[in-house]
Amino acid sequence: MLYIGIDLGTSAAKLLLMDQQGEIKKIVSEEYPLEFPQPGWSQQNPEDWLSAVLRGVPKLLEGFDAAQVAGIGAGGQMHGLVVLDREDRVIRPAILWNDGRTAEEVDYLNNEIGKERLSQYTANIAFAGFTAPKLLWMRKHEPELFAKIDKIMLPKDYINYQLTGVHATDVSDASGMLLFDVEHKCWSREMLDICGVRESQMAKVFESYQPIGTLRPEMAAALGIPAATVVAAGAGDNAAAAIGTGTVGDGGCNISLGTSGTIFISSDRFAVDSRNALHAFAHADGHYHLMGCMLSAASCNKWLMEDIFHTTDYAAEQAPITDEKLGRNHVYFLPYLMGERSPINDTNARGTFVGMTMDSTRWDLTQAVLEGVAFAIRDSLEVARSQGIVIERSKICGGGAKSPLWRKIIANVLGVSLDIVESEQGPGMGGAMLAMVACGAYGSVEEACSALVHVVDTVQPEPELKQRYEMRYQQFKQIYPAMKGLFPYIL
Numbered sequence: 001m002l003y004i005g006i007d008l009g010t011s012a013a014k015l016l017l018m019d020q021q022g023e024i025k026k027i028v029s030e031e032y033p034l035e036f037p038q039p040g041w042s043q044q045n046p047e048d049w050l051s052a053v054l055r056g057v058p059k060l061l062e063g064f065d066a067a068q069v070a071g072i073g074a075g076g077q078m079h080g081l082v083v084l085d086r087e088d089r090v091i092r093p094a095i096l097w098n099d100g101r102t103a104e105e106v107d108y109l110n111n112e113i114g115k116e117r118l119s120q121y122t123a124n125i126a127f128a129g130f131t132a133p134k135l136l137w138m139r140k141h142e143p144e145l146f147a148k149i150d151k152i153m154l155p156k157d158y159i160n161y162q163l164t165g166v167h168a169t170d171v172s173d174a175s176g177m178l179l180f181d182v183e184h185k186c187w188s189r190e191m192l193d194i195c196g197v198r199e200s201q202m203a204k205v206f207e208s209y210q211p212i213g214t215l216r217p218e219m220a221a222a223l224g225i226p227a228a229t230v231v232a233a234g235a236g237d238n239a240a241a242a243i244g245t246g247t248v249g250d251g252g253c254n255i256s257l258g259t260s261g262t263i264f265i266s267s268d269r270f271a272v273d274s275r276n277a278l279h280a281f282a283h284a285d286g287h288y289h290l291m292g293c294m295l296s297a298a299s300c301n302k303w304l305m306e307d308i309f310h311t312t313d314y315a316a317e318q319a320p321i322t323d324e325k326l327g328r329n330h331v332y333f334l335p336y337l338m339g340e341r342s343p344i345n346d347t348n349a350r351g352t353f354v355g356m357t358m359d360s361t362r363w364d365l366t367q368a369v370l371e372g373v374a375f376a377i378r379d380s381l382e383v384a385r386s387q388g389i390v391i392e393r394s395k396i397c398g399g400g401a402k403s404p405l406w407r408k409i410i411a412n413v414l415g416v417s418l419d420i421v422e423s424e425q426g427p428g429m430g431g432a433m434l435a436m437v438a439c440g441a442y443g444s445v446e447e448a449c450s451a452l453v454h455v456v457d458t459v460q461p462e463p464e465l466k467q468r469y470e471m472r473y474q475q476f477k478q479i480y481p482a483m484k485g486l487f488p489y490i491l
Contacts, residue, residue, distance in 0.1 A: 001070040001441065004060065005425075005432030006053060007237070008076035008156045010034065010044075010096065010259070013052040015060045016428035020441050022452035024423060025064065030056040035093060040100035043093040046082050046158045053159055057223045069225040071211075071435030072163070073232035075240025075427025076156025078176040081134040084151040091145050094155060095134045098260075098295065098338065102133035103347055105140075109133060109178070113194060115276060121190045123182040123272050123280040124175075127341050132178035135195040152201050156234050164213035164231050169203040172239035175281035180205075182282055183270045206233035208240075208284035209437040209445050232431070232438035235284035238262050238291060240430030245395040245421050246453030248285040248446050253391050255410065255418070256426075257400030261297025261373060263380050265290045265389060277343030277383045284434060285445040290389075292342035292380025298400035300335045300351065300369050309362060318370075318405045320363045326409065327468025331355045331364045332476055333372030334483070342380045344480065348487040354479055370406050371469075374413040375476040381414055393417040393458075397424045404459075411459045412466045413473060418459040 002025070007014040012031040018024050030052035035043045061069070079097040084090060095101070109118060109126035118125050126133055131154070139146045153161060154177070157169045174180040174187075179195065179202070181188040187202050206212055211230045220227035234240065238256065242264045247254035252266040266289045272280045273290065283289040296303075305311055336349035353368065381391065396418045400406055411418045423429065433448045442448035 001439070002064065002068045003070060003432040003435045003439070004057065004072045005428035005430070005435070006072065006074035006076075006156070006159065007426060007428035007431065008049060008074055008159060009237070010077050010098070013049060013056055014428050015053070015056040016425055016432055017060050017064065018429065018432040020436065022423070024425060024429070026060055027425070027428075028056045028060045038101070042096040042099040044096060046090050046094050046155070049155065049159060050162050054222055057225070061224060066225050069229055070441070071230040071232060071439040073431035073433070073435030073438065074156040074159055074234035075237045075431040076154065076159070076173065076234065078154065078173055078236040078238070079129045079131050080155045081131050081138070082153045082155060082158045083149045084153070085148045086150045088151070091148055092138075092142065097129045099134070100128050100339070100347060102128050102137045105133035105136040108136070118178070119272060119276050121188045122178050122180060123270070124178060125276040125345070126178055127345060128339075128347055129341070130176060130178040132191060132195050135197060139196055149197070149201060151203075152197060153203055157203055160212060160231055160234065163215055163219050165216050166213040167203045168206055168212040168233055170206050170208040170233035170235055170284070171282035172208055172284045173234075173236035174205055176236055176279070182280055182288070185282055207286055208233050208235040209286070209434045211438040230435065230439050232434045234431055234434060237427040238264055238293075239281070239284040239289070240427035240434070241397060242266065242289070243284050243430035243433050243445060243449065244426055244428070244453070245397050245424065246449040247395055248283070248449050251389070251391065253394035253416075255377060255394050255396045255401075257298045257373070257396070257398035257406070259297065259299045261294040261377060263292045263377050265384055265391065271387065273383050273387050275343070275383065277345070278380060279342065284430070290384055292377070292383065294335065294373070294376050294380075295339060295341055296335050296337040296351070297373050298398060300333070300337055300373055301400065303337060304366065304369050314403070317363070317366050318403060321367045321405060325367065327412070327465055327472055329364055329367045329371060329472070330357070331360055331368040332479055333365070333368040334480060335369070335372045335376050343383050346484065346487070349480070349484070350487055350490065352479070352483060370409050371413065371472070372476070374410045375473055377410065378414050378473060391416055393419060395419050395421060397421070397426060407459045412461045413469045415461050415466050417461065419455045420457040420459070422454040422456045
């Protein structure tokens with residue numbers, strides 16, 4: 001049988017076809033536009049996502065027996081606010097995860113409702129990207145549209161709704177809304193009241209690997225696959241990517257170096273860090289996870305290479321950064337080009353080079369960017385370690401992880417072994433694996449991961465280099481606190 005995984009990203013839907021043995025048969029990508037109607041705003045038309053899926057699936061199946069498709073699972077960009085009216089029409093463009101219009105609402109939630117109460121209700125505090133602040137913004141600034149809301153959903157759930165007619169979400173994606181009681185895996189009545197919405201407007205909640213339904217006949221015809229195709233609840237992109245790298249069970253860890261960056265720590269038990277510096281979410285394997293999310297990771301390097309140095313030859317720019325230079329760079333970089341979430345939660349923070357002198361080179365700046373991202377990931381790891389969590393190894397994925405130099409820097413900055421998996425296809429692969437479990441091809445997510453995910457290489461930290469980076473990290477830690485008071489004045 002064949003399974004389709006959907007990676008519903010910010011710029012494109014990446015569709016993946018995989019068989020039950022984990023062999024990826026084909027990948028298709030369909031792009032869609034992104035709107036920035038005002039500085040700091042970011043939104044999309046949900047109908048563009050659906051159009052991309054409807055275009056992409058027939059292309060994906062060219063040359064294959066479409067009748068063999070048994071299931072579909074999606075991993076989607078998290079936190080986006082999608083609202084429909086009673087006629088199932090999209091009321092307004094979806095407000096996305098990287099939208100920054102909700103600063104006032106975040107301040108209201110964290111300071112007036114209070115972080116302690118938010119954590120009690122949802123296991124998390126408010127961040128600008130979360131869904132609940134967007135609802136408050138919409139209620140204040142678009143009251144007529146707010147009054148028309150009949151259904152509230154997340155990006156990948158809009159696709160699933162169109163496919164099946166079932167208004168559903170999964171526990172991992174719902175965890176990022178600030179409307180969900182993560183510990184008890186249900187909607188928080190207190191948060192719904194605070195945001196002025198009813199539980200009847202919210203989706204039915206499923207575990208990520210559960211089936212939510214089968215295809216509506218018109219969708220089956222449009223896609224060219226059987227109407228009996230099972231649609232899994234799916235997962236938020238980070239949880240889906242973790243499944244795709246086999247990051248399940250107690251103490252599993254995955255580092256993702258994409259546009260944004262995450263450190264994802266799976267756990268058999270529910271836990272919240274005392275400062276709420278890390279997100280405490282439900283995991284797609286049926287358990288829980290802690291996650292540190294930085295808004296700019298590989299995008300920092302892309303910015304430096306393409307916008308500043310005007311090159312796309314990343315390997316050539318990294319080639320002069322030889323082993324003897326690692327841990328000895330006198331230039332530091334704060335990777336806060338879009339503000340920052342974990343662990344500092346500061347929308348005013350900005351990217352900053354520190355320590356440049358007349359003999360600083362472009363390669364020093366390149367190295368500083370790679371190291372700065374690694375140091376920022378370690379900031380989140382240190383929060384987990386302060387809770388008694390021991391991490392000795394991690395998977396690593398994402399576009400940035402294709403750089404051997406960057407992998408070496410991260411292994412030594414964090415002091416952990418980094419495992420590289422054979423097939424790194426992120427949320428799309430995780431979505432297909434969740435579909436397999438939903439169809440009964442595997443008895444559990446853990447069983448699917450054990451059978452389908454294989455480690456092919458490991459980067460080990462080196463004692464001397466690890467020690468050099470320890471000294472550098474202790475210096476890096478002092479830069480943001482020293483700069484924090486200046487950032488609001490240089491916006």
